[in-house]
Amino acid sequence: MKYNIKSCIPIFFVFIISACNNETKKLPILGQREPIEKIVNGKTVVDTIYQTIPNFSFMNQDSIIINNDSLSKSIYVADFFFTSCPSICPIMSKNMLSIYNKFKGNEEVKFLSHTIDPKHDTIPVLKKYATKLGVSSKQWHFLLGDKDTVYQLAKTGYMSFTAEDNKAPGGITHSGYFLLIDKEKRIRGAYDGTDETQVKQLMEDMDVLLNEYKTKN
Template sequence: MRSITKFYCATGLLLGLFSCKNNSQTSLPIYGEREAVEKTVDGKQIVDTVYHTIPPFKLLNQDSTMISDKDFEGKVYIANFFFTHCPSICPTMNRNLLKIYQQYKDNEEVRFLSHSIDFKYDQPYVLKDYANKLGVTNNHWQFVSGTKAEIYGLANQYLVYTAEDKNAPGGYDHQGYLVLIDKDKRIRGAYDGTNDEQVKKLMNDLPLLLSGAKK
């Protein structure tokens, strides 16, 4: 399991690069690179901040249906990267994510998105069987596959390290982060899915993000 620092180093970004340092627990940071841009509003030049966001995507889900970023419009969602025959961190990570799913599976504002990094084996029927055995009962949790370039490229956008590695358990090396994405497709948190305290923090942060989105 790679350290939290390497979560950001995977794409050359630094931990702590966010919109504001707010310790009041009334809002969550925004992670990733940001850029100041000038624009005209009501005839006046102002400086606005453009944040790192998850880019558009199209991937095949467990029902052999193509889904895209459009399916997550206006939703808060939790994303992760795994593979079905993973012998190390994936079972714990997804069991912990299941706890959150069970609390929010009927909430129309919340979605879950698991990307398989095994582009060779994890076909839709394999993902479907995995989802069923895990206990997923509706389409609010999507399991998706794609080409290596698509999935690994997206992992970089989520700031999660993934790689083929014949020396790693199961042949793949990856981080077990549960990445919290807001309704504007910005990264608002990353939590070690194998760590109970980190999962509890995610459970506390999710309603905070949902509450802030309604304001």
């Protein structure tokens, strides 16, 4: 069988363009932003300060302190849950597990699940929950912290809704979003953790974000 070289050239360029697009694609930076003026080479330029995740310090299921410094070299996915949640949390945990399994072993990727029911979700409870899910690596941290601190972090840091509600299943209402955070602690994406299509998009966007750092080096 003979191939027409000229007819293959357009297809070849399509692949080249597609590859370039994947390499140069960047995710947006979400949250509040503030323009500031600064002097660069004697000229006044406008720069942008983006919202970042505030400093925090919580204990994980292995009684290890996790804070901003622990994540300085990693992107991560964060969510808010509680182990006795009878509604969306089991679905979220199942979908987060799929993401965890894809990136398991990648030291540049971490997962943070903040309990919003610290009275019940003690360290042993969180450890049991993690073990039941099959989480054995140091990538996925189930975090315990003071309730007021966690609720405030959810609201102001992650733009996530959490509140006590006697009418809600389990007595707590909260958003089911997964938040993608970059190494600079900026929010790069928000995804419905109960929606498989959005979870798939999150995994694709994580690859994009990792490639963003790869091309910088």
